[in-house]
Each structure stands twice: as structure tokens, then as C-alpha cells.
Amino acid sequence: MVELHVVRGDITRFPADAIVNAANSSLLGGGGVDGAIHRAGGPEILADCRRLRASTLPHGLPAGDAVATGAGDLPARWVIHTVGPVYLETEDRSPVLRSAYTRSLAVADELGARTVAFPLISAGVYGWPRADAVHQAVTAVRQARTAVQDVTFVAFSDEVADLLRDELRSGGSAV
Numbered sequence: 001m002v003e004l005h006v007v008r009g010d011i012t013r014f015p016a017d018a019i020v021n022a023a024n025s026s027l028l029g030g031g032g033v034d035g036a037i038h039r040a041g042g043p044e045i046l047a048d049c050r051r052l053r054a055s056t057l058p059h060g061l062p063a064g065d066a067v068a069t070g071a072g073d074l075p076a077r078w079v080i081h082t083v084g085p086v087y088l089e090t091e092d093r094s095p096v097l098r099s100a101y102t103r104s105l106a107v108a109d110e111l112g113a114r115t116v117a118f119p120l121i122s123a124g125v126y127g128w129p130r131a132d133a134v135h136q137a138v139t140a141v142r143q144a145r146t147a148v149q150d151v152t153f154v155a156f157s158d159e160v161a162d163l164l165r166d167e168l169r170s171g172g173s174a175v
């Protein structure tokens with residue numbers, strides 16, 4: 001069983017084996033947590049991303065998938081880049097959102113990472129309602145088959161930290 005934790009803070013400062021980036025498909029940088037990770041981690045991360053684009057991912061990373069790079073100057077050892085879906089009221093994209101978490105944990109397993117930190121994927125620019133983003137995140141991680149021992153959700157606001165703590169207390173995992 002994965003142990004789940006919530007902290008309020010900046011994921012770029014979090015000392016997990018791997019931190020997860022809510023990237024976009026281009027892997028070439030963006031705003032939000034993506035911009036913060038590249039700013040804090042330095043140019044090595046972008047250089048790794050460019051190498052991935054030039055080799056295995058010529059069309060970019062599809063939503064729901066994940067890939068790892070080094071972590072440059074960050075306290076983590078790896079950055080796992082994943083792409084959440086853009087929120088749409090007219091289509092249920094929650095399986096893709098949960099896949100962003102489970103694929104990230106699968107990549108963590110391939111790396112041998114035992115501690116992983118996640119931001120709340122899709123809950124910024126991609127517009128996912130925060131309470132449901134929290135529900136999907138916790139459900140996906142609870143249901144994952146993984147050797148990762150410790151997952152920390154790093155909330156960037158008090159509101160998200162409270163939602164996450166409530167969700168963890170509720171203990172349910174129905175989607």
C-alpha cells in the first residue's frame with residue numbers, strides 16, 4: 001500500500017526521489033508548475049526534454065502518459081513529466097486524468113523511485129474543477145499497483161491542501 005501525504009508548498013523544493021511535472025504535450029516548457037520546475041531546475045531539464053522530442057517522442061507526449069528526465073538543480077533525482085487532459089464539460093476525460101497519475105507511478109517504478117511528489121494535475125490552466133481533480137488524484141494513486149512507498153501531494157494553496165486532506169480522510173475510492 002502506498003502511503004499518502006499532503007503538504008502545502010512549492011513542489012520544486014520538495015526532496016522526493018521523483019517529482020511530477022504537469023507538463024504540456026510539447027515538453028518544451030509552459031506556465032504554472034511546468035514553468036516553476038524549469039526555472040528552479042535549470043537548463044538541463046529542458047535539454048533532456050529536447051532530446052526526448054528528437055528521439056522517442058517526435059510528436060510530443062500524449063495526455064495521460066508520462067516520461068522521466070533528470071532533475072537538474074532540484075533536490076529530487078528525477079522529474080517525471082506527465083500531461084493531464086484539458087477539462088471539458090461535454091466529455092468525461094477523467095480516465096485520462098487518472099492515467100496521468102498511474103503512468104507517472106509506472107515510470108517511477110521503472111526508475112526505482114520510492115518517494116514521489118505530485119502537483120494537482122490539470123487543476124490550473126487546464127481548468128479541472130479542483131474538488132474533482134483531488135478526487136481523481138487520490139482515487140488513481142490509491143488504486144495503483146506500484147512499488148512506490150510514499151506519495152506526497154504538494155498543494156499550492158490552502159484550499160487545495162484542505163480538499164486533499166478531506167479526501168484522504170474520507171477513505172473512499174469510488175470514481
Ligand code: ADP
Pocket residue numbers: 009010011012022023031032033034036084119120121122123124125126127154155156157160
Ligand atoms: P495544468 O496545465 O495541468 O492545469 P498548472 O501548472 O496550470 O497545470 O496547474 C497544476 C496545479 O499545480 C495547480 O493546482 C497549480 O496551482 C499548481 N502549481 C503551480 N505551481 C506550483 C508549484 N510550484 N508547486 C506545486 N504546485 C504548483
